[in-house]
Amino acid sequence: FLTQPSIISTxxxxxxxxxxxNSGLPNGPPLSANGAADDSKTNLIVNYLxxxxxxxxxxxxxxxxxxxxxxxxxxxxxxxxxxxxxxxSLEPPSDPSPPPKVPYARPSSASIRDANLYxxxxxxxxxxxxxxxxxxxxGRIITSRILVDQVTGVSRGVGFIRFxxxxxxxxxxKGLNGQKPLGASEPITVKFANNPSQKxxxxxxxxxxxxTARRYTGPLHHQTQRFSPLSLISRFSPITxxxxxxxxxxxxxxxSSGGWCIFVYNLSPEADESVLWQLFGPFGAVTNVKVIRDFxxxxxxxxxxxxxxxxxxxxxAIASLNGYRLGDRILQVSFKTSKQHKA
DNA sequence: TACTATT
Numbered sequence: 001f002l003t004q005p006s007i008i009s010t011x012x013x014x015x016x017x018x019x020x021x022n023s024g025l026p027n028g029p030p031l032s033a034n035g036a037a038d039d040s041k042t043n044l045i046v047n048y049l050x051x052x053x054x055x056x057x058x059x060x061x062x063x064x065x066x067x068x069x070x071x072x073x074x075x076x077x078x079x080x081x082x083x084x085x086x087x088x089s090l091e092p093p094s095d096p097s098p099p100p101k102v103p104y105a106r107p108s109s110a111s112i113r114d115a116n117l118y119x120x121x122x123x124x125x126x127x128x129x130x131x132x133x134x135x136x137x138x139g140r141i142i143t144s145r146i147l148v149d150q151v152t153g154v155s156r157g158v159g160f161i162r163f164x165x166x167x168x169x170x171x172x173x174k175g176l177n178g179q180k181p182l183g184a185s186e187p188i189t190v191k192f193a194n195n196p197s198q199k200x201x202x203x204x205x206x207x208x209x210x211x212t213a214r215r216y217t218g219p220l221h222h223q224t225q226r227f228s229p230l231s232l233i234s235r236f237s238p239i240t241x242x243x244x245x246x247x248x249x250x251x252x253x254x255x256s257s258g259g260w261c262i263f264v265y266n267l268s269p270e271a272d273e274s275v276l277w278q279l280f281g282p283f284g285a286v287t288n289v290k291v292i293r294d295f296x297x298x299x300x301x302x303x304x305x306x307x308x309x310x311x312x313x314x315x316x317a318i319a320s321l322n323g324y325r326l327g328d329r330i331l332q333v334s335f336k337t338s339k340q341h342k343a
Numbered sequence: 344t345a346c347t348a349t350t
Contacts, residue, residue, distance in 0.1 A: 118349055145350055158348050194349045253346085263346050290347060302344050336346060 042069070045105040106142075106164075115142075115163040117172060118193035122146065122157045123184045134181055135161045139168025149256055160193055254335030259287050260314035262306040264321075265332040267291065269299035279321060280306045284313025305336065 055073045106112060122131065128146045135141060146159040163169040169192070177190040254261045264276065276289035288307040291300050308314040314335070322333040 116350095120348060143350090147348075147350070156348060158350095160350060196349070261347085265345055292347060303346065305347055332345080334346095338346080 040104060040107065043105040044102045046102050111165050111167075113166060114192060115166045115169040116193040117161045117163070117169050117190055119159045119161060119188055119190050120157060121186050121188040122155065122159055123181060123186075124155045124157055126155065126181065126184075128159070130181075131159055131161070134176065135163075135172055138163070138172035138175060140164040150258075151256070253338045254314070255311075259285075259307045259309040260311055261336040262308065262314060262318060263303065263334050263336040264306060265303045266326075266329045267300050267302055267304055267331070268327055268329060269297075269302075271300040271304065273304075275326070276304055276306050279324075279326070280308065280317050283308070283317035283320065285309035 053073065055071075059068060059071055117135075119131070126146070128144055131146060132141055132144050135144070140163065142162040142164055144159065144161050147156045148154060149156060161169075161172070163172065173190050173192070176188065178187045180187050254263075262280070264279075267275070271291055273289045273291055276291065277286065280286050280289070286306060286308050289304065290306075291304040292302075293299060294301050306317075308317065318333050318335065321331055324331045324333070
């Protein structure tokens with residue numbers, strides 16, 4: 001049931017209002033006091049659906065369980081890809097009834113919107129349970145997650161907490177943002193999470209910008225280096241670099257399941273993602289670029305990150321772009337290290 | 344001005 005990782009992420013939970021009219025049939029949805037359909041026990045939310053699943057496939061999946069009154073497959077507004085949160089309405093459960101295999105959809109209301117928090121700087125040793133314990137003092141947690149490296153399974157120090165109510169999330173930010181968890185050496189950052197569809201749009205626009213810009217600006221001058229003999233840098237194998245940096249007391253964290261992460265320093269305040277695409281793209285497969293910006297000014301803080309799939313191409317990009325003059329600045333480019341630069 | 348992280 002799990003999907004392949006993709007740059008196309010699914011949309012934020014979007015719960016339909018479900019059935020609004022009573023069918024009048026013996027098995028129809030129960031009515032609340034005001035006569036409106038009570039779908040609290042018949043409306044389900046289903047996450048992590050395959051992105052290519054169709055409405056028909058989704059319906060037939062649940063149709064084998066019971067009669068479906070209505071169902072909706074929620075798709076990303078921008079990409080049209082599916083994958084999340086179609087409310088399904090089934091006949092009311094018998095009493096007593098077994099617990100549902102998928103959670104009931106919560107009734108849609110303004111008070112539960114924007115209650116999702118993004119947490120970074122978590123100690124790598126902190127478990128999801130421990131994170132929940134930290135946040136549970138501020139309210140009822142609906143969902144939580146800690147992002148992990150897909151290969152090693154180790155925490156990336158980043159997670160999500162969705163509270164039942166927005167005011168609970170606000171209180172958690174006030175209480176925990178910038179605070180050190182018990183025993184932690186670094187403070188955590190707690191903020192409202194981005195809406196996934198926003199990020200999807202940004203990624204698409206970056207890509208679009210990249211491909212469109214290339215089409216009209218013609219070959220970049222780095223492009224020839226893409227075909228340079230790789231044997232020249234073969235002595236810089238990952239193992240060699242690892243052993244060298246271990247001796248130097250610097251940990252490389254450039255390598256991960258997502259590819260090789262490159263640290264780019266001395267970007268101008270006006271730098272944006274497209275400049276990183278243009279600089280690194282000619283050297284090979286670039287899967288991600290990120291310019292780090294100041295929250296208040298939205299200006300680049302002087303550095304960014306580029307992820308490249310292949311080690312040889314990443315090494316060639318670093319060898320070529322470290323010391324490269326961009327405008328009036330000399331770039332410093334290296335594999336990302338785990339901590340601050342050491343001389 | 345020196346190391347992110349957005350299910």
